[in-house]
Amino acid sequence: MLTQLSFGDLNIGILSLIFLLPILAAFPTWLVGRVRNELSKWFALVISVVVMVLAIMALMMYEQPPTGRWDLIEEIPWIEAIGMSYSLGVDGLSLPLVLLSGFIFLVAVLASFKEIHEREPAYYAMIMLLETGLIGTFLAIDFVIFYVAWELVLVPMFFLIGIWGGPKKEYAAIYFFIYTHVASLVMILGIVGLWLESSKYTLTGIGTFSFTELASMADQFGTGPFVLLIFLALLFGFIVKVPSVPFHTWLPLAHVEAPTPGSMILAGLLLKMGGYGLLRMGGWFLPDALSEFAWLVAIIGLVSLLYGSWVALRQVDMKSLVAYSSVGHMGIILLGCATQSPIGFAGAMYMQIAHGIISPLMFFVAGTIGHAAHTRDIPKLKGIAKNMPVTAGVMVYGSFASAGLPGLAGFWSELLAFVALFNWGEFGRGLALIGVLGIIFTAAYYLWMLQRTVFGDVNPELEYVHDISHWSQYAVFGFLCFFTLLLGILPALLLDLMATASWPL
């Protein structure tokens, strides 16, 4: 099976190509934009298509690795003195997220076509930079690379919010950056702690950052006080990114202020980094520590689920409402993860992808309406179905998808997560019985929003509003709606791939 792409004598692994292509393309993107402004967006589009194609090629090359291993591994020793290497690899947990990243970036670039008209060269260069950071987070199988990629994401996102954002962009950008950066610092303490702890079990007596080696030690880590401390440090780093109540306040602010494609990436991918980290840590490295703290993770998840939907009910800004719905949905990931069962993990992973498609759809709808009507405030909008039938239709579709309608992607994750939760002893059953209320509230805030925005008589002040017209907007809607439906009716497409994740559980 082909695992390397050869250019003459030069062998480049496909994962490295996916990882490095965007960052290498960032400067040229800016450069061509200096020549002619609109070239940069086409260049970015071409690069994101290429990355998407490469990701699909990686999917075709991928074969189920043995337990605790990754496939398509590329490993180059780097700093052997501390057990660190440049290593990339994919498994059933990360490959769907790599595909999702390629897809969402492609869609986000398309979504930028009609949305961004200011300093385009720099904007698309930032998007390219961001893509490397995100994909790198999912591809890395070495904690140093993982951390570098994780932090790399913050910088372009900071500029995307701070330069192309809304009225309070500077505040939001700084809020976002400092908050998540502080969490990353706590996380790196955990990573260093894990490195120290791992030194006990390596042959050389030097710690390791390698995922494969750490995964093989998972049983030995146990639940000593130091390990629990490491777990809590990593957990903090991840749940700030997820984000979970009470560390979620950066999200609504960042979403409201970010440009629409930025919101799409933020909701579709950035949050998934936290979920990915959590699942990876809980399933692969510190399963015993997770069982020790499963109650905590589950309660945080449940609180996020309910609290997010309660607060969403009262939001005025549509983007803010969708942001709080994200907080709620990401709570299901924590619940699924806490059960530590294959079904719960599958539910959590399915939610990662389903939410990764549906929430960008909702943000694009909100952005499109905001663009056309010059407001996203729910009370100011009314009867937009009249003048924006396509957008309104997609909004109804997206709302039901997000509310977990069977036949659309979100349902399967809810089903699997709740099956796992009900099966998780008395405690889990109790949490699940409370948690299902979240389903009602989710339906309630979406339907209430639809009633006030889509339906009813047209607000006379919004008579001038018109529907989407550009092909790129149709493409964004088309792609996102299609995959929402596809993963709704053929869940096996994704579940079979996910099942190849080698559970060390």
Next chain:
Amino acid sequence: MSELVFGGFAYLIPIIPIIFAFITIFFGKFVDKKAHGNIFALIALGVSFILTIIVSGEVLLRLFAEEHIEESLILMEWIRIGDVSLDFGILLDPLSAVVSLMVALVSFLVAIYSRSYMAHDGSPRYYAEINLFAAAMLGLVFSPNMIQLFLFWEIMGVCSYLLIGYFYDKDVVPEGQPHPASAAKKAFLTTKVGDVFLFVGIILLYLETLAVNHPTFDFLEIRHMLEAGTLNIDPMLFIMIALLIFGGAIGKSAQFPLHVWLPDAMAGPTTVSCLIHSATMVKAGIFLVARSYFVFEYASKEALLVVALIGGITAILSGTIALVKTDIKGILAYSTISQLGYMTIGLGVGGMAVAVFHIINHGIFKALLFLSAGSVIHGSGSQDIREMGGLQEKMPHTWKVMLIGSLSLAGIGNGFFSKDAIILHALHYSGLSTLHEQLIALVWLSSIITAFLTAFYIFRLWFVVFPGTNRLPGHHVHESDHWMTIPLWILAIVSLVLAGYFTIGLFLPDLSFEHHLVHWLQPHEHALDFDWIVGISSIVLAVLGILLAYLIYYPRADAKVSFPKGEPSFNIEVADPDSIAVLQGGFRSITRKIKSTILGRGIQRILEKGYYIDDLYLALVYFVDAKYCAAMNWIEQNVFDGAVRLVGWGGYELCGLSKWCDDHVVDGLVRLTARASLALCSLAKTTDERVIDHGIIRNSAKGVMKTGGYLRRIQTGVVENYALYTLLGAIFLIVVAIIVAGVVPL
């Protein structure tokens, strides 16, 4: 048992309308423009109907031939992860065959009817949603497992939502009626509450099968496991599972206390009310309980008692509310709830087959009634029965078919057979305890009172609408065209034919459809023989109800009917009263007197308000939204975000403090040190200048000079003086020596 010949076609029955739903939404604008793409609905639902006849017809024919048909076809493996495994397929059995025929028939007729009825207000969206709905309902009927059923169940909910809100841009809403957008939301959310119960019930039942290492969502498999006794479920949990599944039915089939959405759902087009909110979707709840009846049978009888009680409450509750409604669709809506209550009673008293029997009969006659009402609304331009009257002359077809439907609903016609069977089952049901039996007796009482009320309110409707003179002058009342009257007549004829066929069954039990149905659906039960006493008394009740309605509401040819404002009842003035008119006058004055008492007014008010259940929910929703969630939002803004801002502010202030510290303390210290050093330096300088330079160095030089000066005086050079000094020195030394020797003893 050989395989079904046409079974494979069953997949196409839901798939064709789904495909056509997409075609309609994209091409409805271009094809069949005048009717907004109605042609696609006609084709899809027509083909679907024919296929249903073929597939279900074969099943029924072979059932009549005493074959046992229960075939589960698997189309594809849906998901397989961990312990979860699920297939997508089709289940062909007596239940799906019987119900699918009714659903496919009504859907097709509604599609025909809509062509004319929705000629002005239609759109491709409407037909796409109708197609999707029909597909979902047919898919639900054929679902072999709970997840597939739940999938179609929810899709129907969305179609219902979209179609109730079809007139979303209506700016003028009749007083007392909800806005369509609001009604749609209410319908979806209320049923969603039930759906969540069902969702939990499905998962819990599944986990019980998982516990015995045979995880499955499949109806047949779970039933076989229960029959074989391999499934041991804790009795309390089993009752809970049964009731959770019933919770789904309460929501979907609009049972008390979640019935509030159905009357509001009448905000949608009448065709939608007919198809979704009376004939098919609202039956899905009853169908669900029938489909999973084995759960109720194997769980303790307490679960069924709850079902029966809910049914009894619902039947009489909505039957009484229907008495005071003046909106033609409102009356039919409450009537639907009441009839669904009957079906629930049937389920609760062990008569699953007769409940299914009533699904079919009610589906036919209520579709007939709703479509007739649509024709009336179409022709008269009003929904308020007070504004109608005298339509008999203008609508020669509608009044006849509506009479057939009304009679059937009242219990004289095809509706009689299933309703009577339910009452009979309630009468013969043997409970667990005396209390149980007494409660069932109450349910039975509710069912016969409701039978009387039903006959009364439906003929109140009929007598006010059709006979007499038109009370809305100026409006041109007209009969509907063939697209509408033909489906009406088809339904009427089906209703009559069924009535005839069932009547034959009374005398020739071998041909009795009810007996067959019981035999197919509940093979372990024995069908109850028709009881002439019960049957005749229920007909008598119906006749009494009609008679009472006649005495109060029937306006004779020359009567003038008026509805005084603020008055609950109406006046009929007759120029030349004969004996019947006098009798009617007497009844009316008694009614008016009863109604004008405080008690009468109070009851009227309570009924008009629907027992204030809606207001209770509104208060609850208001509390949750405006108080509870608002409080949460306040916490979000002030506590959580506040905490972060506080940390940020604290950090910022800390930096300020550091800066101050740096400016004043650290810098001050440095400067102080510097100054001190400077001072020290200048001190050193002074010391250097004054002490060392001036003092020591110069003074020592001076000292030497001075010493020299003094010494010079002594150094005289005179020998005598030197001798004197030597002597003095010697004396001094001796003195010192003496002193030292004296003091220090040697």
